[in-house]
Amino acid sequence: MSSQEKPKVSRRLFATSGASAAAAWVLTACGPKRLHEVPRDRLRTALQEMERKYSERTGKDVKVSGAGPLPGVEFAYGLDISRCIGCRRCVYACTEENNQSRDPQIHWIKVLSMEKEKGVDFSHADPYYHPATVPQEGHFYVPVACQQCKNPPCTKVCPTGATWSEPDGIVVIDYDWCIGCRYCMAACPYGARHFNWAEPVLPTDVVNPNTHYLGNRPRPKGVVEKCTFCIQRTRAGKYPSCVEVCPVGARKFGNLLDKDSEIRYIIEHKRVLVLKEELNTVPRFFYFYAT
Amino acid sequence: MRTILLFSQFTRGSAKLILRGPRSYWAWLAFLALLIISGALAYSAQVRTGLALSAMRDQVSWGFYIGNFTFLVGVAAAAVILVIPAYIYDWKPIREIVIYGELLAISAIVMCLLFVLVDIGRPDRFWHLIPPFGYLNFPQSILAWDVLVLNLYFVINFVVATHILYRAFHGKKYAKRLVVPLVLFSIPMAVGIHTVTAFLYNGLAARPYWNSSILAPQFLASAFCSGPAILLVVLQLLRKFTRFEIQDQAIWKIAELMAYAMFLNLFLHGAEAFKEFYSDTEHLLYTKYWYVGLGDHRTLVPYAWSAVALNLIAFGLFIVPAARRHWLTLNIGCLATYAGVYIEKGMGLIIPGLTPDTLGEIYEYYPTFTELRVAAGVFAIGFLLFTIMLKVAVPISLGEFVRAPHRLAAQDAETEAFTPSAAGA
Amino acid sequence: MRLMNLAAIGIVAAALGPAAAPPEPQHTAPKRSEERLEVPPPPFSEGIFPCTSCHEGMPVNRTRRVLTEMHTDIVLKHDQEHRWCLDCHDAANRDRLHLASGAPVSFEESYLLCGQCHGEKLRDWRAGVHGKRTGNWNGAKRYLLCAHCHNPHQPRFRAVAPKPAPVPPSRTFR
Numbered sequence: 001m002s003s004q005e006k007p008k009v010s011r012r013l014f015a016t017s018g019a020s021a022a023a024a025w026v027l028t029a030c031g032p033k034r035l036h037e038v039p040r041d042r043l044r045t046a047l048q049e050m051e052r053k054y055s056e057r058t059g060k061d062v063k064v065s066g067a068g069p070l071p072g073v074e075f076a077y078g079l080d081i082s083r084c085i086g087c088r089r090c091v092y093a094c095t096e097e098n099n100q101s102r103d104p105q106i107h108w109i110k111v112l113s114m115e116k117e118k119g120v121d122f123s124h125a126d127p128y129y130h131p132a133t134v135p136q137e138g139h140f141y142v143p144v145a146c147q148q149c150k151n152p153p154c155t156k157v158c159p160t161g162a163t164w165s166e167p168d169g170i171v172v173i174d175y176d177w178c179i180g181c182r183y184c185m186a187a188c189p190y191g192a193r194h195f196n197w198a199e200p201v202l203p204t205d206v207v208n209p210n211t212h213y214l215g216n217r218p219r220p221k222g223v224v225e226k227c228t229f230c231i232q233r234t235r236a237g238k239y240p241s242c243v244e245v246c247p248v249g250a251r252k253f254g255n256l257l258d259k260d261s262e263i264r265y266i267i268e269h270k271r272v273l274v275l276k277e278e279l280n281t282v283p284r285f286f287y288f289y290a291t
Numbered sequence: 292m293r294t295i296l297l298f299s300q301f302t303r304g305s306a307k308l309i310l311r312g313p314r315s316y317w318a319w320l321a322f323l324a325l326l327i328i329s330g331a332l333a334y335s336a337q338v339r340t341g342l343a344l345s346a347m348r349d350q351v352s353w354g355f356y357i358g359n360f361t362f363l364v365g366v367a368a369a370a371v372i373l374v375i376p377a378y379i380y381d382w383k384p385i386r387e388i389v390i391y392g393e394l395l396a397i398s399a400i401v402m403c404l405l406f407v408l409v410d411i412g413r414p415d416r417f418w419h420l421i422p423p424f425g426y427l428n429f430p431q432s433i434l435a436w437d438v439l440v441l442n443l444y445f446v447i448n449f450v451v452a453t454h455i456l457y458r459a460f461h462g463k464k465y466a467k468r469l470v471v472p473l474v475l476f477s478i479p480m481a482v483g484i485h486t487v488t489a490f491l492y493n494g495l496a497a498r499p500y501w502n503s504s505i506l507a508p509q510f511l512a513s514a515f516c517s518g519p520a521i522l523l524v525v526l527q528l529l530r531k532f533t534r535f536e537i538q539d540q541a542i543w544k545i546a547e548l549m550a551y552a553m554f555l556n557l558f559l560h561g562a563e564a565f566k567e568f569y570s571d572t573e574h575l576l577y578t579k580y581w582y583v584g585l586g587d588h589r590t591l592v593p594y595a596w597s598a599v600a601l602n603l604i605a606f607g608l609f610i611v612p613a614a615r616r617h618w619l620t621l622n623i624g625c626l627a628t629y630a631g632v633y634i635e636k637g638m639g640l641i642i643p644g645l646t647p648d649t650l651g652e653i654y655e656y657y658p659t660f661t662e663l664r665v666a667a668g669v670f671a672i673g674f675l676l677f678t679i680m681l682k683v684a685v686p687i688s689l690g691e692f693v694r695a696p697h698r699l700a701a702q703d704a705e706t707e708a709f710t711p712s713a714a715g716a
Numbered sequence: 717m718r719l720m721n722l723a724a725i726g727i728v729a730a731a732l733g734p735a736a737a738p739p740e741p742q743h744t745a746p747k748r749s750e751e752r753l754e755v756p757p758p759p760f761s762e763g764i765f766p767c768t769s770c771h772e773g774m775p776v777n778r779t780r781r782v783l784t785e786m787h788t789d790i791v792l793k794h795d796q797e798h799r800w801c802l803d804c805h806d807a808a809n810r811d812r813l814h815l816a817s818g819a820p821v822s823f824e825e826s827y828l829l830c831g832q833c834h835g836e837k838l839r840d841w842r843a844g845v846h847g848k849r850t851g852n853w854n855g856a857k858r859y860l861l862c863a864h865c866h867n868p869h870q871p872r873f874r875a876v877a878p879k880p881a882p883v884p885p886s887r888t889f890r
Contacts, residue, residue, distance in 0.1 A: 086878060110650060122651035123573065129878070133878075134876060153495065156431050157495075159428050160416075160419045178412075179414075179416045183432070186492075189496065195412065198889060198890075220413075222341060222342070237852045238852055239849070247865075249847045254854075255854065269843075290845060340889065348886075654884075656887075
């Protein structure tokens with residue numbers, strides 16, 4: 001009877017598939033994982049491991065926060081185009097706060113100088129302006145960083161799910177999961193995403209030891225990074241460092257869901273624009289004219 | 292047991308075929324090996340230092356590698372142009388060469404996957420794409436779609452080609468119940484891989500140059516030019532160096548089909564250029580950068596016009612029956628097609644799509660020496676694979692490399708599985 | 717270091733004064749009433765306040781004139797055709813200011829004085845839109861007075877040197 005042979009095959013099949021299933025389970029359960037889906041208790045261990053690694057490398061007591069989104073909070077940003085003088089204080093405060101590579105130089109904020117006659121027109125924008133003093137006659141300035149879109153084209157395209165929108169509206173990247181394909185950079189309409197083309201150089205004396213696992217912790221070579229609204233500060237209640245440093249108070253930040261917040265006041269009372277509105281990215285970054 | 296024996300016979304026989312050849316064959320292999328070594332050295336430097344060794348930067352974040360990838364997806368897709376008449380209309384002259392189209396598709400897909408691999412910043416994390424260990428963002432990411440369709444297309448072509456050859460090796464006809472459905476399925480798949488690759492760019496509203504619905508049809512049209520162009524040259528070489536017979540009729544038919552594809556390609560380019568230049572919106576910048584340059588930024592302009600010229604020449608040569616039947620003009624046409632489409636896809640698709648960047652900055656990208664070396668290495672791997680596969684496939688098709696039934700029956704492990712004449716290939 | 721940046725554009729360094737202890741962050745979206753507004757001390761030039769330490773006992777001269785003995789560093793470029801010192805500074809009590817109505821105003825509340833003409837700005841300032849707030853987006857904030865950023869005698873911002881431009885992309889690496 002055929003049943004005499006059958007069990008042999010089944011047993012072997014059973015053993016092989018069982019073994020591979022077990023191997024798969026071990027690998028998926030214990031191997032590296034997307035931080036997006038790591039359970040809370042494993043995240044804690046992962047953060048401790050990061051702290052140990054970064055502290056060892058920098059000789060500083062590096063803290064890696066795992067603070068999650070606050071309930072009832074959706075962050076938004078306001079930037080007063082009529083105030084900005086193009087001094088680039090924000091660019092460098094951002095770099096210091098967020099541990100960007102100094103060489104090759106990575107700036108999350110790009111300040112564009114535009115001509116008043118031409119209005120907001122990227123084809124005439126100049127990020128490399130260097131007059132003796134700013135503001136220059138006939139010019140205005142549009143600093144651009146991640147717009148933290150509500151409908152982000154960048155997260156949609158990521159083949160590995162290494163970048164996503166957090167419930168508080170911040171678009172984050174898992175630097176340990178990104179494969180560096182740069183599809184998100186092609187998809188971003190704001191040039192907000194930056195790639196580590198070489199091993200980032202971050203001298204230990206300039207390291208900011210207060211970090212967040214989805215934000216300013218040191219990045220490796222070959223992955224993408226971007227502005228996170230200073231997630232390590234804002235999730236602890238503080239303003240982003242660009243807001244703190246802006247000498248003319250052109251930068252505003254707050255909770256979109258709080259009807260008494262500054263940002264809501266701006267949206268309800270001021271002339272507001274978002275960049276490339278026609279692309280339906282729905283930015284959480286609002287440019288406005290206070291005067 | 293018998294299967295294992297047969298298989299070992301097949302592999303050892305293949306190995307012997309591969310290791311025998313005239314001096315020109317070895318010179319060709321040595322040349323490819325040299326390119327592969329140079330590419331490997333360049334790539335290892337790139338892995339150590341990072342993609343900073345390429346000319347890609349944040350402003351132009353994709354370049355030569357991805358351009359080559361796109362071009363080769365087209366080459367892979369073009370196998371279908373042979374499959375359609377062969378299997379649907381049962382047009383005999385083409386049918387016997389379809390297998391070479393499939394082998395070309397296999398080599399092209401391997402090159403595609405290698406080009407993606409050399410382009411990514413963290414090749415060590417490639418497994419992040421593979422569930423259950425990794426995570427594939429399907430169906431949101433078009434890149435995830437591309438990973439799936441390319442691999443599926445690879446598997447289909449691999450199964451069909453090896454099945455047909457393996458059966459022929461045993462002196463049997465292929466199993467229709469397996470091959471016909473797979474081949475029929477591979478037709479929409481071929482259209483699929485190139486459409487999905489077009490959608491990869493097409494879906495990005497941030498890049499107006501790509502965000503045009505004409506992109507996918509234009510990709511297909513240009514693919515149906517470049518793929519057969521390579522094949523025509525290969526078939527003529529086979530005809531010259533082996534006993535393999537290919538009817539003139541088949542070659543002329545393919546050339547004729549290429550003429551129609553090239554017409555469509557030029558027409559679609561023209562339609563896109565008309566829309567951009569006549570409507571003269573802010574999106575014109577990218578098309579302008581390709582055809583006339585922006586201010587002093589004119590690096591790509593010579594490439595643009597040589598692509599147009601080459602494509603026009605190819606069209607002219609293939610549409611005139613006398614010209615496509617003359618071997619010199621036919622081959623000039625093939626080279627012009629190949630070069631024209633290569634420039635148009637390699638340089639003309641990716642770079643103007645990213646220049647100026649989304650904030651209006653113009654960074655003039657053109658590949659560095661590292662990129663050229665790595666790309667040459669990848670091409671060499673592809674050609675090496677193609678050469679080796681041909682080396683085995685041609686004798687099988689010719690019936691020169693078949694198993695020796697009487698010896699197999701005697702369970703002789705030392706079977707000489709091919710006739711000596713095949714080694715002269 | 718940030719102080720220096722600020723000073724560079726004509727913000728008196730005292731603006732950031734003796735730094736208050738950083739407030740404890742709050743971890744929920746706050747109600748408006750919980751929000752505390754902290755205003756740092758007004759940005760006086762060093763050693764100038766209280767004004768009464770000199771002015772006490774001096775006779776009041778209400779004639780509009782060019783000052784030659786003291787305060788010669790002050791150049792008025794703020795509707796100077798129509799205005800001079802005693803329109804804002806109170807002659808009776810030099811340690812305070814006064815509104816057009818004559819009602820006295822302390823230096824700490826000088827925004828009320830500014831708001832007489834710049835009502836729209838005062839409204840925006842109260843909402844946190846004009847001017848600068850630092851600290852916590854959902855808790856204690858430091859709120860700068862008008863005079864922290866604008867020299868009341870010459871309120872227009874002075875031009876400043878920008879920080880270095882970014883390094884343009886280069887085909888070659890290092």
